[in-house]
Amino acid sequence: MTPAERRAEREEGEYKMQIEVFDKSKDKNTIAFIWKDVPVSYANTMRRMMTDEVPVLAIEDVELKKNSSALYDEMIGNRLGLLPLKTDLKTYVLPSECSCKGEGCAKCQVKMSLKAKGPGIVYASELKIKDVDVKPIYTEMPIAKLLKNQELEFDATACLGQGRQHAKWSAAHVYYKFMPKLKKGNEIILCEKDKAEFKADKISLNKPNAIKALLNEANLELTEKAGAEITYDKNEIAFYIESWGQLSVKEIALRAVEIFDAQLEEFAKEIKKK
Numbered sequence: 268m269t270p271a272e273r274r275a276e277r278e279e280g281e282y283k284m285q286i287e288v289f290d291k292s293k294d295k296n297t298i299a300f301i302w303k304d305v306p307v308s309y310a311n312t313m314r315r316m317m318t319d320e321v322p323v324l325a326i327e328d329v330e331l332k333k334n335s336s337a338l339y340d341e342m343i344g345n346r347l348g349l350l351p352l353k354t355d356l357k358t359y360v361l362p363s364e365c366s367c368k369g370e371g372c373a374k375c376q377v378k379m380s381l382k383a384k385g386p387g388i389v390y391a392s393e394l395k396i397k398d399v400d401v402k403p404i405y406t407e408m409p410i411a412k413l414l415k416n417q418e419l420e421f422d423a424t425a426c427l428g429q430g431r432q433h434a435k436w437s438a439a440h441v442y443y444k445f446m447p448k449l450k451k452g453n454e455i456i457l458c459e460k461d462k463a464e465f466k467a468d469k470i471s472l473n474k475p476n477a478i479k480a481l482l483n484e485a486n487l488e489l490t491e492k493a494g495a496e497i498t499y500d501k502n503e504i505a506f507y508i509e510s511w512g513q514l515s516v517k518e519i520a521l522r523a524v525e526i527f528d529a530q531l532e533e534f535a536k537e538i539k540k541k
């Protein structure tokens with residue numbers, strides 16, 4: 268659809284943004300959909316809102332009391348910061364927006380501690396977190412390996428933050444690509460691990476596995492080498508949201524929209540003053 272056609276449909280009230288989900292995980296951590304008739308700049312704005320603006324919890328301060336492991340204190344701190352923590356956005360607010368004015372309170376931070384003695388591996392599950400609803404997503408993530416008589420003991424504080432401050436506060440990996448199209452009659456060559464076989468002119472875009480096979484880079488490379496003609500439809504975007512686990516993909520997408528709305532309102536308010 269050309270921009271002019273889209274504008275005409277919009278004016279007649281017939282324009283509808285279409286979203287077709289073709290992949291979704293049971294744990295609600297990933298979703299992939301075809302986003303039709305959406306300008307690419309819009310899709311990219313949503314991507315950036317999701318990765319850079321949607322806040323999640325991460326450990327920010329660590330007070331090490333004992334560390335006789337082989338890892339430097341800084342490395343322990345770095346590893347702790349990267350542990351994804353289950354986040355409830357109804358309970359916590361960003362420290363900069365909290366009524367305590369960033370001093371730190373139960374609304375903007377959560378305290379935790381850990382005490383371990385070797386030998387053995389210290390796992391994320393050993394963290395004693397003050398809020399029972401905040402949990403490490405991947406309980407088997409190792410923090411450090413301790414030899415006999417080595418010890419690790421610390422207090423830590425986690426708070427909400429945003430991906431644009433530090434990658435540890437990023438809620439998801441979000442990316443998109445234009446939908447590949449094969450010339451009628453061309454076959455898609457499937458790589459070994461894809462068992463299904465079908466011809467391009469018979470692929471129905473309503474079939475989730477057909478879309479996935481077509482979006483697979485390895486399949487496309489083989490298909491192109493075999494002489495097929497591949498074009499990319501800029502009106503159809505395959506959009507992927509992969510949560511790191513702190514929030515569900517739905518929470519990430521909806522919060523991103525809320526944040527963008529608030530930013531637009533602020534922009535309008537500022538413009539009105541000028």
Ligand SMILES: [Zn+2]
Nearest residue numbers: 365367372375
């Ligand atoms: Zn506070």
